[in-house]
Amino acid sequence: MTGGSLSLSQISVRRSGRAILSIDHLTIPAGAFVGIIGTNGAGKTTLLKTCAGLIAPAEGTVWIDDVDLGRLGPWARCRLRKRIGYIPQSTEYNAELPFTVREVVAMGRTSLKPLLIRLDRQDYAVVDRWIETLGLGGRRDQTFRSLSGGEQQKVLIARAMAQDPEILMLDEPCANLDFNWKHQISEIVERLYRQTNVTVLMVSHETGVLPPACERIVLFREGRIIADGAPDAVLSTEVLRRAYDGAFRVVVAEGRRYTVNAESGGGR
Amino acid sequence: MSFLLGQTSSLAIDPFFYTVIAAGAIAGASCGLLGAYIVALRLPFIGVFISHTAMAGTIFAYLLGLNPTVGPVLVSTLAAMSLAGIRPGRSRLDPNVALGILFSLMLGLTFLGIGLTQDSRTEILGLLWGSILFVRGESVVVIGVAALALAAFAIVFNKELKVLLFSRTIASATGVHETFVYALFLGLCGIILAVNLPLVGGLMIFSLITNPAAAAYQICRGHRAVVLASTFLGALSAVGGFIASYYLNLPTGACIVLASALVFALAAACRTLTRRTD
Numbered sequence: 001m002t003g004g005s006l007s008l009s010q011i012s013v014r015r016s017g018r019a020i021l022s023i024d025h026l027t028i029p030a031g032a033f034v035g036i037i038g039t040n041g042a043g044k045t046t047l048l049k050t051c052a053g054l055i056a057p058a059e060g061t062v063w064i065d066d067v068d069l070g071r072l073g074p075w076a077r078c079r080l081r082k083r084i085g086y087i088p089q090s091t092e093y094n095a096e097l098p099f100t101v102r103e104v105v106a107m108g109r110t111s112l113k114p115l116l117i118r119l120d121r122q123d124y125a126v127v128d129r130w131i132e133t134l135g136l137g138g139r140r141d142q143t144f145r146s147l148s149g150g151e152q153q154k155v156l157i158a159r160a161m162a163q164d165p166e167i168l169m170l171d172e173p174c175a176n177l178d179f180n181w182k183h184q185i186s187e188i189v190e191r192l193y194r195q196t197n198v199t200v201l202m203v204s205h206e207t208g209v210l211p212p213a214c215e216r217i218v219l220f221r222e223g224r225i226i227a228d229g230a231p232d233a234v235l236s237t238e239v240l241r242r243a244y245d246g247a248f249r250v251v252v253a254e255g256r257r258y259t260v261n262a263e264s265g266g267g268r
Numbered sequence: 269m270s271f272l273l274g275q276t277s278s279l280a281i282d283p284f285f286y287t288v289i290a291a292g293a294i295a296g297a298s299c300g301l302l303g304a305y306i307v308a309l310r311l312p313f314i315g316v317f318i319s320h321t322a323m324a325g326t327i328f329a330y331l332l333g334l335n336p337t338v339g340p341v342l343v344s345t346l347a348a349m350s351l352a353g354i355r356p357g358r359s360r361l362d363p364n365v366a367l368g369i370l371f372s373l374m375l376g377l378t379f380l381g382i383g384l385t386q387d388s389r390t391e392i393l394g395l396l397w398g399s400i401l402f403v404r405g406e407s408v409v410v411i412g413v414a415a416l417a418l419a420a421f422a423i424v425f426n427k428e429l430k431v432l433l434f435s436r437t438i439a440s441a442t443g444v445h446e447t448f449v450y451a452l453f454l455g456l457c458g459i460i461l462a463v464n465l466p467l468v469g470g471l472m473i474f475s476l477i478t479n480p481a482a483a484a485y486q487i488c489r490g491h492r493a494v495v496l497a498s499t500f501l502g503a504l505s506a507v508g509g510f511i512a513s514y515y516l517n518l519p520t521g522a523c524i525v526l527a528s529a530l531v532f533a534l535a536a537a538c539r540t541l542t543r544r545t546d
Binding site: 049051052054074075077078079080082083084085086088092093094097098099100103104106108109110111113116117118119141143147159160163165169240 | 328433434441
């Protein structure tokens with residue numbers, strides 16, 4: 001598995017006439033692990049959706065591996081998107097349906113097969129391998145809806161990985177999880193990144209869930225990039241003040257960076 | 269029903285009604301299968317909208333002297349497929365609100381059509397409750413062919429439909445042909461509802477779409493089990509409702525609606541009483 005590259009140029013995404021995302025230039029090379037952070041409504045999810053072609057920008061171009069996403073017809077766009085493993089926020093999937101864990105993971109193989117062609121034994125071998133890799137062997141025939149939030153997130157990661165993606169996009173994969181699960185999910189993402197060399201874009205509100213493998217952070221505020229670079233540079237008190245209008249500093253523990261309110265000492 | 273049956277002294281069902289039972293089973297199974305997808309897509313109003321579109325189409329076809337079958341099927345298929353453009357999250361309108369607005373538009377057109385009809389309104393008003401007791405063999409063949417087309421679609425596009433039901437965002441982002449399959453599904457919805465409408469009526473079709481599927485989602489594990497159970501429970505509701513109306517001498521449409529509601533209540537009770545875990 002090799003990573004894919006992403007590039008955005010002169011992007012403007014508008015809603016009701018208002019620009020909600022404005023990016024002059026952003027390049028994510030193949031095999032990079034990039035953390036996307038920012039304030040509420042900063043455009044983090046919009047960025048992921050624009051990269052995946054779910055939102056068409058009013059202006060600008062998105063390239064995936066030097067292919068202009070906007071110039072592709074619907075069928076060619078589908079072929080290109082096979083390379084994207086996408087894990088949305090929990091509001092964007094129907095967790096109440098009685099799909100089994102194996103059925104959900106097998107969904108990752110769907111776009112790799114042409115229309116009218118069913119998944120075969122080889123596909124299910126890949127599906128079962130990812131179920132085992134993520135430690136879900138005992139849950140295989142259980143329903144997705146009966147799992148805890150952390151286990152559901154594992155299933156979604158297994159589903160995305162069963163697709164053999166070149167680019168993995170995760171939209172707040174640790175939201176609403178307890179700190180144990182946050183740590184577990186973060187470690188799983190890091191392990192998969194190191195094993196497969198997939199390009200990772202991980203959106204998060206909390207810097208602490210971005211694993212040590214994340215060597216670049218892009219910080220957004222009001223649809224614009226405030227800072228882009230190495231974690232130490234982006235998570236400086238000065239930059240964080242500009243983004244969040246508050247005094248924050250970063251505490252490093254086991255390669256992870258936790259933001260701490262510089263005045264009260266509380267951490268995230 | 270008493271005016272049709274004359275007497276109900278014999279326990280055996282009059283062979284005259286075998287066609288009715290066949291039609292009910294096919295219509296119930298089609299609606300149950302369709303409902304398995306419609307309920308999961310959280311679009312129960314789609315049934316009401318499309319059936320009223322078909323009603324409006326039928327009435328205006330009648331007024332304009334056009335073919336009473338082809339017109340409504342075309343109109344409701346096109347109306348259904350137009351819904352493919354409404355995307356949750358991207359549109360400012362919730363799909364169910366959009367369906368509500370479109371439904372009221374079709375309802376208005378339906379009643380306008382009824383108002384403009386000079387002669388016999390009985391036939392047109394029959395569209396509300398359907399006229400399954402007067403079904404003819406040709407109609408059974410038509411709804412049977414439509415049901416087979418729906419079953420073939422469900423088998424052929426099974427893998428895409430599962431992703432579509434789970435998350436349209438994931439389907440779209442990861443290269444599944446979701447818009448194509450969704451538009452095709454909506455088109456089939458239009459056809460199935462339009463051809464079944466004269467039999468089961470606009471009001472009954474809603475309960476046959478929603479209740480059996482909602483029951484299946486209560487008690488099943490896995491997509492295949494849901495689809496098969498919903499199809500079976502749809503047929504069971506229609507046939508069970510008809511048989512109950514036959515022996516109890518009650519209105520058929522109402523009995524079918526109540527049977528489908530009973531099926532859901534039993535499924536919900538079964539889930540609660542057995543404390544079934546997934």
